Amino acid sequence: MNLKQLINFKQLRCFHAVAREGGFTMAARALSVGQPSITTHIKSLEDSNGVELFSRHGHIVELTDIGCSLLAITKRIFSLEKEAAELLDAASGLKIGNLKISAIGPFQVTEMILAFGQKFPDVELSVSFGNSQEVLDGLFDFTGDVAVLARVKDDHRLFSIPYGDYQVVILAGNDHPWGQRKEINIEELDGQRMIFREVGSATRRVFEKKLEESGVSIRRVLEIGSREAMIQAVARGIGIGIALEEEISMDKRLKSIKVTNADITLHSQVVCLQERRNSPLIKAFLSVVKDLIAIR
Incomplete structure (x- = not known):
């Protein structure tokens, strides 16, 4: 591309929308334009620069390597555009x-x-x-x-x-042996059947670190992808779980239990x-x- 050639921002905006929305139809809907307009702008952007930005497999659209690199740039471009609008609005x-x-x-x-x-x-x-x-x-x-x-x-x-700082507590169903308890020692967790959130959960990370420091080994019976699903599994007796004290709702099927001899805190x-x-x-x-x- 001739470096003196001005970049067509309409084309970049269409490219960005297709990449972010995952297809031409969704991009057209997001930009409130017709799909043929999106297709024309993308083709013009590719043809004028001699590149292929998307691999088309029927209705499936995937970014090529150069497309991925361009998306990283357009993310910054449109973030700065938003920031410029905010600056003017702030005035x-x-x-x-x-x-x-x-x-x-x-x-x-x-x-x-x-x-x-x-x-x-x-x-x-x-x-x-x-x-x-x-x-x-x-x-x-x-x-x-x-x-x-x-x-x-x-x-x-x-x-x-x-x-803020938030305490991690144990969740148990009412039918669990701990269903009437308010406190436990961390050593009592040894061998317990536990339900965990996914690996990216900070609550899980903090809790597992404290278990390791205390030499406590639990039985991981289930890894689940949401807080709500974990609560349902605990309520049904599959195992015990963990949550931040402030996260616990008034669910009468659950008991919140503090660990008294270990500081398990999420900052x-x-x-x-x-x-x-x-x-x-x-x-x-x-x-x-x-x-x-x-x-x-």
Whole structure:
């Protein structure tokens, strides 16, 4: 490509939409245009640069190697475009905009959302949930602006604010031998049938580390992909589970049991990319978080 040739941003936007949505039809719907328009822009982008950005197999569309590399760039381009819009909006008092928040659980992020909404009522908030690894990946993938998750290892790419500490407790069904207990010692977990969240779960990571330090060996009977599914499995007597104390609902089928002789604590943080910490919406959200911490 002639370096003097201007990049056609309509073509890049169409490419980005197809890559992110996983197909031409979904991309057209996301951009509110006709599918032929998407197809034309993609073909023009490929032909003018002599590259193939997608492999087509019937209705299945997959990125080629060069397509993957271009997607990494367009993620940054459209993230900066969003930041530019936020900057201009900030000059008039953050009256519009969208902030994408991802968190490991609703209880941690709810008070932040309420406080931010009161201060900036016209800013749209999008909230998603996942385990700590999924939430962190969203920051690097530019699908999330701010993350609320367990403490992460030092990483120069990230800016973080410590937020809160949460106790990990044992969950048992009412019919379990521990169904009427309020406390146990960690040694009593030895040999117990346990249900775990997936490997990316910070709660699991903290708990397993404490088991290892204490020389306790449990029986892993089930690994399950969501907090809600784990709670159902515990309630049905498949095994015992773990959760943060604040996550436990008023489910009468479950008993929350504290581990008295071991400190099993999850430390949470509010995190964003270092390069984006001064983005107007992100900066405003972090300011609200700091205010919440200050009044505790």
